[in-house]
Amino acid sequence: MTLAVTSSSVAFSSSSSSSSPSSLRAEQVVQLNPTPFQPSDRSHLVSPAVLRLYRRRSGGVKAVNAESRRKNSAVVPSAATTCALDVMENAIEVEDFEKLAKDPENSSPLEIMDKALEKYDNEIAIAFSGAEDVALIEYAHLTGRPFRVFSLDTGRLNPETYKFFDAVEKHYNIRIEYMFPDSVEVQALVRTKGLFSFYEDGHQECCRVRKVRPLRRALKGLRAWITGQRKDQSPGTRSQLPVVQVDPVFEGLDGGSGSLVKWNPVANVAGNDIWNFLRTMDVPVNSLHGQGYVSIGCEPCTRAVLPGQHEREGRWWWEDAKAKECGLHKGNIKEETVNGNDTLQANGSVLDIFNSNDIVNLTRPGMENLLKMEGRKDPWMVVLYAPWCQFCQAMEASYVELAEKLAGSGMKVGKFRADGDEKAFAKQELQLGSFPTILFFPKHSSRPIKYSSEKRDVDSLMAFVSALR
Numbered sequence: 001m002t003l004a005v006t007s008s009s010v011a012f013s014s015s016s017s018s019s020s021p022s023s024l025r026a027e028q029v030v031q032l033n034p035t036p037f038q039p040s041d042r043s044h045l046v047s048p049a050v051l052r053l054y055r056r057r058s059g060g061v062k063a064v065n066a067e068s069r070r071k072n073s074a075v076v077p078s079a080a081t082t083c084a085l086d087v088m089e090n091a092i093e094v095e096d097f098e099k100l101a102k103d104p105e106n107s108s109p110l111e112i113m114d115k116a117l118e119k120y121d122n123e124i125a126i127a128f129s130g131a132e133d134v135a136l137i138e139y140a141h142l143t144g145r146p147f148r149v150f151s152l153d154t155g156r157l158n159p160e161t162y163k164f165f166d167a168v169e170k171h172y173n174i175r176i177e178y179m180f181p182d183s184v185e186v187q188a189l190v191r192t193k194g195l196f197s198f199y200e201d202g203h204q205e206c207c208r209v210r211k212v213r214p215l216r217r218a219l220k221g222l223r224a225w226i227t228g229q230r231k232d233q234s235p236g237t238r239s240q241l242p243v244v245q246v247d248p249v250f251e252g253l254d255g256g257s258g259s260l261v262k263w264n265p266v267a268n269v270a271g272n273d274i275w276n277f278l279r280t281m282d283v284p285v286n287s288l289h290g291q292g293y294v295s296i297g298c299e300p301c302t303r304a305v306l307p308g309q310h311e312r313e314g315r316w317w318w319e320d321a322k323a324k325e326c327g328l329h330k331g332n333i334k335e336e337t338v339n340g341n342d343t344l345q346a347n348g349s350v351l352d353i354f355n356s357n358d359i360v361n362l363t364r365p366g367m368e369n370l371l372k373m374e375g376r377k378d379p380w381m382v383v384l385y386a387p388w389c390q391f392c393q394a395m396e397a398s399y400v401e402l403a404e405k406l407a408g409s410g411m412k413v414g415k416f417r418a419d420g421d422e423k424a425f426a427k428q429e430l431q432l433g434s435f436p437t438i439l440f441f442p443k444h445s446s447r448p449i450k451y452s453s454e455k456r457d458v459d460s461l462m463a464f465v466s467a468l469r
Helices: 007-014 021-026 081-091 097-106 109-123 136-144 159-172 181-193 206-218 273-281 287-291 366-368 389-394 395-407 418-430 460-467
Strands: 052-054 091-095 124-127 149-152 176-178 224-228 244-246 261-263 378-385 412-417 437-441
Touching: 081 437, 091 097, 091 287, 097 149, 109 124, 109 159, 109 224, 109 412, 124 136, 149 206, 159 437, 176 224, 176 366, 176 460, 366 378, 378 395, 395 412, 395 460, 412 418, 437 460
Parallel strands: 124 149, 124 224, 149 176, 224 261, 378 412
Antiparallel strands: 052 091, 244 261, 378 437
């Protein structure tokens, strides 16, 4: 497999046998834990607040899916020999992970990238998705250090994404390391369930075959990886994203829990600031962005977002909001304790949304009355929502403005929380498909009319109301 390196990295590889600054840093003296060595178990070196990191430097650059030499060794050394080899070759560094995670929290993305590349050298790589992750490559390029880039080619990407990959390689004079799904697994999935099974039973199975397992293979050859995750990308799953973390899902070169570190240099950067940076540096971008795409994945599962929609709503749009992760960052999804909500008040209750004096908070009996012709004296517009849903949150401002414009017009505006115990009722009686669902209850009709468009800006909602009134 070819490697993603800058022109400076070629010189680094060819001169690695000399006493370069990088090799001198790798040979620094470290303190060993005085606990007696146990060849079958090193867990005594790790505490909940401490991460054990191995720093090994070699003359060549390993492929992203390289296996550990210790695992492939044909000779099993004695415990004493193993200990000696660890001292001479593998320089065990006991890392205070809490400090490692806290120190760069207020640093710039460039400073964070520089620290990550310096620390892990050729045993760290940038995960490039073909979207605004190109910012990571630009930051790495600006450090002047050698860097590696890998990407997952699922076989279902947009043509524009493949052209973007080629433009990035030429612009930075690098070779992206592509990881592909196992052909046997893909054939089994398609033959058994068809090409578009994810529309019927969810995207997780397809993503597991085409993305998660190839990523798992890629990360087995690394000690750390760099992602383009941001806190504002997905409020439901990424709002607490740290700059540096022990990867909670995948394993690195040494295997086992805590063997892989994930760096998120742009975690604290807003999406608008990322784009200002890309425009300033005049770097290649995916042409799909100019067509309204923000978060870009596979072609069948990605579409442009519309006014009033959150950027993540362009992914797997046929599913509920809380399932907007493909599995690559599964550790972001916390165990949900209150209807999938992770935004709680101090007393543990859910923070509600659509709060306005012009919006009526409807209960289950209220909704049942609306479904009865004799109980409806005025037309109603009602949103079926869940307060934890980031797409409901994204349209809150538009819906509140709509209610203000309709105040005193004889048109009622309401909201009905349709998750939890009310979800079955909402699906059966109120046409709930996913959150948010918007219904119009005409004055002279027995059945509510579902707002089918996903344009949730106030002008589109007003046009819908005006057409039906």
